Amino acid sequence: MRRGLKPLADFRANVKYSCKRKVLTNLTKLKTDLIKCFHNKLRFNSTMSSETNSAAQSTTGADAIDVAIASGIDFDGTPIPQAKLDLYKQVMGLEAGRQRSGVSNTMRSRIVRIGVKHLPQNELDKMLVAADFAPLKDKEVAFYYGGK
Numbered sequence: 001m002r003r004g005l006k007p008l009a010d011f012r013a014n015v016k017y018s019c020k021r022k023v024l025t026n027l028t029k030l031k032t033d034l035i036k037c038f039h040n041k042l043r044f045n046s047t048m049s050s051e052t053n054s055a056a057q058s059t060t061g062a063d064a065i066d067v068a069i070a071s072g073i074d075f076d077g078t079p080i081p082q083a084k085l086d087l088y089k090q091v092m093g094l095e096a097g098r099q100r101s102g103v104s105n106t107m108r109s110r111i112v113r114i115g116v117k118h119l120p121q122n123e124l125d126k127m128l129v130a131a132d133f134a135p136l137k138d139k140e141v142a143f144y145y146g147g148k
Contacts, residue, residue, distance in 0.1 A: 108133045116144040 058064055059075045069088060072080050100106065111133070115124045121144075125136045 104133075112136065112140055112144070116140075121145045 064075075068075060069080070069085065072082075072085060074080050108128070111128065112124070115127070119127070121136065121141060129135050
C-alpha cells in the first residue's frame with residue numbers, strides 16, 4: 001500500500017467498525033463546532049456592518065436557537081449554564097442515532113408541532129387534509145388545543 005493511502009485505509013476501518021451512534025454524535029459535534037465558529041466570526045468581526053451585526057444577534061428563524069446553543073450565550077447575552085449545555089448535547093446525540101420512520105411522518109409531526117403555535121385548530125386541520133396528510137388526531141387536539 002502506498003504511504004499516502006494508509007491514513008485513508010485506517011479511517012475506513014475505524015468508520016466500518018465504530019458504533020453508528022458514535023459516528024453520528026461526532027457529526028453532531030462537528031455541526032455544533034461549525035455553527036459556533038460561524039457565530040464567533042459574525043459576532044467578533046469588528047469591521048462588519050451594523051446590518052450584519054443585527055443579523056448575528058437575531059432571535060428569529062430556525063437557526064437562531066442552534067447558533068445561541070453553539071455559542072453558549074442566551075439571547076439576553078447571559079451564558080447558558082454548562083450543565084444545561086451538556087444535557088442538551090447528550091440528548092441530541094441520542095436523537096442523532098435514532099432510526100427514522102419516514103420523511104412524510106416527520107414532516108407531518110413538525111407541521112403539527114409548529115402549526116399549533118400559529119394556527120387555530122380548524123385551520124390547521126383543513127391545511128393538513130388539503131396537503132394530503134392525516135387530519136389532527138384526537139390526542140393531538142387534546143394535547144395542543146385542550147387547555148386553550
